[in-house]
Amino acid sequence: MSFFDSNLLRSGEYHDWLVQGFTTSLQLLGASFVIALPLGVAIALMRTSNSRLLKAIGAGLVEGIRNVPLLAHLLFWYFAFPELLPETVKLALYDSNPEFICAVIALSLYAGVHMAEDIRSGIRAVPSAQMEAARSLGLGRIASLRLVLLPQAIRIAVPPLLSQTVNLWKDTSVATVIGAAEMMYQAARVETATFRSVEAFTFATLAYLTVSLVISLAAQLYARRFPVRT
Template identity: 50%
Template sequence: MPKFDLSMLLAGPYFGSLLSGFLLSIKLSVLGLVFALPLGLALAVMRLVPVKFVQWLSLSYIEVTRNVPLLAHLLFWYFGVPQLLPRPVTAWLYDHNYELLSAVIALVLYSAAYMAEDFRSGLRAVNVTQHEAGRALGFGFFQTLWLIVLPQSLRYTVPPLINQVLNLWQNSSTAMAVGVAEMMYRAQQVSSATFRTFDVFAITTLAYLTISTLISAVSHLYQQRYPVRST
């Protein structure tokens, strides 16, 4: 039985391959977060808008998205959607790294549905008198929400949103299913080339665990610094 030995993986092209996969996983997560946050907030506001049709649109999107596995979303955007486009457009997409784009789209749309519920819960946790105060000052619905309610809701919203960042980081590994050369994809390649399966996936597990622990630590520190108090 081969012994645990990292010297082969830390030399030559193998370390560079694993590092590039790690960095791409971080890039996927950051891009997903940057676009999912505003979309999630928009969906949450739509749930609170006093227009039934707008509420129904948001609720339908959230329920459909949350009840379909992320892998199904990913495969739909990579294999399904391009088939609806003209053939030259489809060929151009597949020739220009559509794997990464489809993975980002799937992660954004999937994560936003969960973030929307976190935003909505935080907004609804603010006492209704704050809404009434905004109206008394002459603010409209959106002004009241943006200037008065949303800042107060952050204390309730940020902790679950940090947990969604953790989920987003872990979900980035599904991108390997469409050929995105993120960390799991690179680990599989290096494992096949070196036959050091345990070593490779031990390093990969440690990398995921390190980032996950850092995100969890941020959540813990935030909750200690800004404990939630009932209003």
């Protein structure tokens, strides 16, 4: 094999690293969002509950998670949390993909509490008469929340939730500190192997920018299509 052919093969390999990093970043975004959104709904319902205990638990979760840097969350879930698990569970975690799993846990919790505040604002924006009307029609509290309050609250909260999704997408880059093979990790890997820092980090920058702009555009289109009426 000639030197030229070898360089071509290596260039293809480095390209594959970047594409794999981009794919992993998208997977981190998708998995974290799927967990963070229902978690945010649950915490928002706790914080708007009539129960003092549930309110206190919800407030404790929000304040305890959002006031700690994401980097600290990642390091805790990757280094400290596995040590608290039974040996068999810890070995199973290490045999799967601990970097990805721990990154998803940290990102989901961090995004979830921020989404909870957006959803709570949406719940507060729904007139109380809506719940009263639902109860007068014979619906229980759970049914009224599920069928009347939450659909309206989530619709109101969609624009800020999409903004939180942009933040979540950008936050996936922090997972590089625990060795998750996402985009920044792979870009640094290519830069170390080739010293072609301009190409590697330009690819990562444009990828983050493109996905962020797509999500932001979706938020703008939604706001125009479904304006919030008060």
